[in-house]
Amino acid sequence: xxxxxxxxxxxxxxxxxxxxxxxxxxxxxxxxxxxxxxxxxxxxxxxxxxxxxxxxxxxxxxxxxxxxxxxxxxxxxxxxxxxxxxxxxxxxxxxxxxxxxxxxxxxxxxxxxxxxxxxxxxxxxxxxxxxxxxxxxxxxxxxxxxxxxxxxxxxxxxxxxxxxxxxxxxxxxxxxxxxxxxxxxxxxxxxxxxxxxxxxxxxxxxxxxxxxxxxxxxxxxxxxxxxxxxxxxxxxxxxxxxxxxxxxxxxxxxxxxxxxxxxxxxxxxxxxxxxxxxxxxxxxxxxxxxxxxxxxx
Amino acid sequence: xxxxxxxxxxxxxxxxxxxxxxxxxxxxxxxxxxxxxxxxxxxxxxxxxxxxxxxxxxxxxxxxxxxxxxxxxxxxxxxxxxxxxxxxxxxxxxxxxxxxxxxxxxxxxxxxxxxxxxxxxxxxxxxxxxxxxxxxxxxxxxxxxxxxxxxxxxxxxxxxxxxxxxxxxxxxxxxxxxxxxxxxxxxxxxxxxxxxxxxxxxxxxxxxxxxxxxxxxxxxxxxxxxxxxxxxxxxxxxxxxxxxxxxxxxxxxxxxxxxxxxxxxxxxxxxxxxxxxxxxxxxxxxxxxxxxxxxxxxxxxxxxxxxxxxxxxxxxxxxxxxxxxxxxxxxxxxxxxxxxxxxxxxxxxxxxxxxxxxxxxxxxxxxxxxxxxxxxxxxxxxxxxxxxxxxxxxxxxxxxxxxxxxxxxxxxxxxxxxxxxxxxxxxxxxxxxxxxxxxxxxxxxxxx
Numbered sequence: 044x045x046x047x048x049x050x051x052x053x054x055x056x057x058x059x060x061x062x063x064x065x066x067x068x069x070x071x072x073x074x075x076x077x078x079x080x081x082x083x084x085x086x087x088x089x090x091x092x093x094x095x096x097x098x099x100x101x102x103x104x105x106x107x108x109x110x111x112x113x114x115x116x117x118x119x120x121x122x123x124x125x126x127x128x129x130x131x132x133x134x135x136x137x138x139x140x141x142x143x144x145x146x147x148x149x150x151x152x153x154x155x156x157x158x159x160x161x162x163x164x165x166x167x168x169x170x171x172x173x174x175x176x177x178x179x180x181x182x183x184x185x186x187x188x189x190x191x192x193x194x195x196x197x198x199x200x201x202x203x204x205x206x207x208x209x210x211x212x213x214x215x216x217x218x219x220x221x222x223x224x225x226x227x228x229x230x231x232x233x234x235x236x237x238x239x240x241x242x243x244x245x246x247x248x249x250x251x252x253x254x255x256x257x258x259x260x261x262x263x264x265x266x267x268x269x270x271x272x273x274x275x276x277x278x279x280x281x282x283x284x285x286x287x288x289x290x291x292x293x294x295x296x297x298x299x300x301x302x303x304x305x306x307x308x309x310x311x312x313x314x315x316x317x318x319x320x321x322x323x324x325x326x327x328x329x330x331x332x333x334x335x336x337x338x339x340x
Numbered sequence: 341x342x343x344x345x346x347x348x349x350x351x352x353x354x355x356x357x358x359x360x361x362x363x364x365x366x367x368x369x370x371x372x373x374x375x376x377x378x379x380x381x382x383x384x385x386x387x388x389x390x391x392x393x394x395x396x397x398x399x400x401x402x403x404x405x406x407x408x409x410x411x412x413x414x415x416x417x418x419x420x421x422x423x424x425x426x427x428x429x430x431x432x433x434x435x436x437x438x439x440x441x442x443x444x445x446x447x448x449x450x451x452x453x454x455x456x457x458x459x460x461x462x463x464x465x466x467x468x469x470x471x472x473x474x475x476x477x478x479x480x481x482x483x484x485x486x487x488x489x490x491x492x493x494x495x496x497x498x499x500x501x502x503x504x505x506x507x508x509x510x511x512x513x514x515x516x517x518x519x520x521x522x523x524x525x526x527x528x529x530x531x532x533x534x535x536x537x538x539x540x541x542x543x544x545x546x547x548x549x550x551x552x553x554x555x556x557x558x559x560x561x562x563x564x565x566x567x568x569x570x571x572x573x574x575x576x577x578x579x580x581x582x583x584x585x586x587x588x589x590x591x592x593x594x595x596x597x598x599x600x601x602x603x604x605x606x607x608x609x610x611x612x613x614x615x616x617x618x619x620x621x622x623x624x625x626x627x628x629x630x631x632x633x634x635x636x637x638x639x640x641x642x643x644x645x646x647x648x649x650x651x652x653x654x655x656x657x658x659x660x661x662x663x664x665x666x667x668x669x670x671x672x673x674x675x676x677x678x679x680x681x682x683x684x685x686x687x688x689x690x691x692x693x694x695x696x697x698x699x700x701x702x703x704x705x706x707x708x709x710x711x712x713x714x715x716x717x718x719x720x721x722x723x724x725x726x727x728x729x730x731x732x733x734x735x736x737x738x739x740x741x742x743x744x745x746x747x748x749x750x751x752x753x754x755x756x757x758x759x760x761x762x763x764x765x766x767x768x769x770x771x772x773x774x775x776x777x778x779x780x781x782x783x784x785x786x787x788x
Contacts, residue, residue, distance in 0.1 A: 091440040284550065287761060302415070
């Protein structure tokens, strides 16, 4: 009887191990690749050269010494935080609309997913055509309100606005869906209790709904922030980091360094810095999410 | 009728030549071999693919073409060569990318093949390729270094080449009463005249994207007439020439020209936007590779057919000497190929005199890189047809001045990409002298 139990325990463990093996292997692969990337960043690896010398932190020292690298860090954070903040606000507004029983909400719900299912590079190409200052449809519409030749992705002073605009158009639905799920999760009794206590619509929203969906907003912001800090497709497909260095975020800078200038070691160092920026931002967001969740519960 | 006669004569000539080649030279040495030829999806590839059956019949070698879209091809080429994969035997390549791959021995030196009479058909005549093209493909390598010497190794065979010219819509300039400009300030003035006369027309298009491909057309060609070189000196004195007084003068004029002439989308414009503007009639002038004008002039090819004329690149105001940069589409052998003999057979056939004339008269292999093609009556008659305007004569004017204007360097893209980014900054309003100084500092740091 006992032996049977031991056998069952053993086979259970074996089954568990076999089920987990693919996940362990994939995770191991990721970790291995990450460390390989980190090792590359410590070398002077270049395309077309067989010899690879270990440089220690030389690539990092060279990066930190250059003003343009810090410009890239600032461009990356401005891009990501602005896009995510706009998406959160707009996503909340759309989720609020979805949470009503209006005809508009009924019509919009299925359509909202559309930008999310398009490949980001296709989105970029579509907007590149629409944002062409001379032939694009956006400037045609702007001309009706007296704005002519808006630069969009072609001028340094408008390019950042343009790429953030595309990010917001693409990913606001993601926020809207998650916040909508949060709003649906609020018990009608709580809202009703608020009403009984004399709270008006704004009061209900700011004192009950918003605090209760805040963990959802922060969770969505966490995912989007990770993605936006790594954003490549939208920027490469539109401005390629330009004009000049106006939208030269870290991922674009790493791509240029590694695949255009063929300096793989230096490109890897930029990617590691990018990873570090993402890591720090993600940790802060997770802390914030835990805090808000605790408050709600 | 005339075309028909030309085609018949050409076909008879080729048939006779093929027979002669088959008798004089052992074309069947590698019979039964199968090789892979990788190239860009391009009219130059079409020119070869159209006659592939003849090659296979002549040699018994089977060629598998692997053709990729432009953006994909160059990335894939880097990966294939650096990985040491023998999958691709013959590759399409340009000189600039080759500067980065030859120091690591990723291409097969070709001199031994060319000089071996058992491997090269006596009719092949390597010296027939234009001297500037042969010179551009000749250098020696040391680790991380290109040793530029006329006696060096030969790394690829020119297949066709682009040279930079000013192209303009004759109908638009005629309608607006504008003369084709000769100098950069004249070009700026012509643009202002066009804008004043018809604001719906974009006066001029050039590439503006932040890659070296923007620099290699108009900027480097015009800059040379101002006395600017990307690099100057040698040995210890090797330095960038981009912050010189001449360079500052050139950039001020060039930036002024872009601001007056180019569309607002300039910073995002690559060759396809440049060509599209010219062929659709939205743009009056363009400075880019001349074959784009040629292809759009072909009867029925576009709305612009017969309306695009050619002129040498514009110059500095005080210089009569223009310069025209080239990009040479070429064939090379992957050093990891296990079928180098068969690969060389395919290459020498694809770049032979006969194939050059055929590809050119099919309207695809333009500009043909062999001097003899430009004297061949079939090609002369074809290229001088009225729809091509002054294409033939302008080519003959420009050809003696064509040269690869970049300094041969391993890692050349680093400085040249930085130049393209700086150009965008300057057109965007950055102080020219300060930005060039910053650019030069970056390049010097790289040289160290």
